[in-house]
Amino acid sequence: MTRARLIKLVLSLAAPVLALVAAFAITSLVLVVAGDPAGDVWSTILSWPEERNLANIIKNATVLYLSGLAVAVGFRMNLFNIGVDGQYRVAAFTAAVVAGEAWLPGYLNTAFAIVCAMAVGAMWAGIAGVLRATRGVSEVISTIMLNSIATGLVAYLLRRVAEREEGSNQIGTKEIPEGSRIPNISIGEGPTSEIYGFIVIAIAAGFLFWFVLNKTRFGFDLRATGQSTTAAVASGISVKKMTIVAMLISGAVAGLVGLPILFGSAYTYGSTFQSGLGFAGIAIALLGRNHPIGIAVGALLFAFLDEQSNPLQILVGVSPDIVAITQGVIVLTVVISYELIRRYAVRLEQREVARALERPTTPAPEEAKA
């Protein structure tokens, strides 16, 4: 028993390690072919981050984590929510407007804005959910279209409500009043080593994700529908309803993605609000195998690579975009290495069974199956 379990543990750890090694190898190959110093690049990236960088990594990871979580909700039901990008931008814009208007005092205002963001994110994703459930439109295409529509819509609305910031060409929503901002948490000295207070909500969201999916009837239904539609139908689950609900939840979580930035550092939604977080979320959800802790690891890794690559241009003279290659390759190698390890494990198991069958005196063939 112990030996089989040990092999299983080693194999499950081997997959992500193999994926990382392969991704690093491929990136190094690109660097070498392009004539850039691969060694210097890696020693810059893989150095231990300073406190300031560490804070930035955790800040970015918080945002990426929420994005990964939003994608993972859909993945659990075999839905590809590629539209997290559009959903969080529409939602963050709404939250910025609501919080900036400050109809309610203090943290009530914050809470109301967060709820609004989640509702708008859910609605935006819900369009794709309804189209999929009632009209059979692939959510992959519809969410991509909704991303582009969101870009135009937010740009238009921003121009309608925006105020011009003093001394710059950028436009943004009204600033969120001091009393409704979410205070940052310090992990060291000075304002540069602060992380978003929103991290508490992110962790809570991760826990809720795990609890709802693994410990409730609803979560069971959702996973069952994802694994086998026919089985789900046979056990009385309405697949259409589950599709819409899963997209709504995914969109609601997506609505949270931009909020740490909004309430923790930007305080306003402007034309330069960070975009592209949704696509990183897809990669992170895959990397973390749709498990809340795995997603956290993936988010930290992506944030680490992003932060550590920043000084590359100055120190080594290499464009920091090189880590985008690493990040993309990781997505592929993770999936491939899990598949390879799975095939290997199956072969190992078959060999074990065969050996057990050859020796009729051995009493326990089920040992091998464990």
Place this chain on the structure above:
Amino acid sequence: MSVPATATGVVDPVATKTRGRLPRYWIVLALLGAMLALSLLRVVTGADDLTSSGTIAATLIAIVPIMLAGLGGLWSERAGVVNIGLEGMMILGTWGAGYFGYHHGPWAGVAGAVLMGMLGGLVHAVATVLFGVDHIISGVAINIIALGAVQYLAALTFSDLEGGGQTQSPKIGDVQSLTIGPLSDGLKDVEDKDLFFVSDLAALLRALCTNLSSLVILSFLLLIVTWFVLWRTSFGLRLRSVGESPAAAESLGVKVLRYKFSAVLVSGALAGLAGAVLAMVASSNYRDGQTGGRGYIGLAAMIFGNWRPGGLLAGSGLFGYTETLGLRQGGTSVHAMLLALAVLALFLGIWQVRQGQRVTGAVIVGVGALVAALWFTIDTVPSDFTGMTPYIITLLVLAFASQRLRMPAADGQIYRKGSAG
């Protein structure tokens, strides 16, 4: 779109045979019909840019990248591999055109773009066909990798060149283009006379014989070649059989994986060529973010076209045209399109009600009424919205037509060798 589905879902086989097939030259009829409708719209609303030869020429250039991306999607999905990585392969193509085009001349740029696109296709083929990675995951990964790779390569190769930079290449030469001078001038006279339909047709013909890029001609030839190869040769028959039922194909001796692999490579090459058109015909250098989601639009055009070349052409025509209207003083033209949309929705709704689909019909009529109300209340469409037009049209089309579409039966499924047993 062609097969009328009855309310009960049972289709009379005889009726299908006689009514279901459109005549072979339907695409020509559709084009003439569209021109007629547009010239009617032009006369009614006074939005003269709807059918000017400038608009049509710009539309042709806008159509080609979308159509080529869609063709790429057609090749790979007909062999059963969903290719959402077209966008990334196009991005690779734009860089290839910029780099090789600058150093070795325009046609080397085209070849470079095709090769870079094929490289993307190779990654997709290895991941999906050999390793059985989910097609959409692989496609998303390729889009991430391609974007990063191209930004990295652009910074590496273009920043030190004159006129180049981190995000753009120096100017690259254009490929030859074709002008039939006297014909073009004669047609211009007809176009300027402002006759109903005749002038619009003249504008179309003038756009076709004035400054027509050879890459555009090549692309339309490739559409025909694709149709011929996939539907008129035994190679194509086998390729499509792999997309419909790989197990059956393998049991007949078709090398399933080999066909899938080559289809995805061709798909990448076409997407790369689409990138070349963007960099060399639609503009004159590589620029960061040049593709602007056209790979996805191409995929949508292919779905709109029911996984057929003719339909794909119609789809890319629709998207290319609306994109062009959005760019050229789009407010008035898109405003005019609202009227067309309202009328179309009205007819479609009434037709649906007559078919017995009361609810759907009522919804469509309601949407049409809303659009009509919008047309009366505003004079011009804000520029942010004109840019959204192709995406909204895609959503609407998919929402109302997706049940009539039939994708290859084994599209998106992972096939492992020997599954036939």
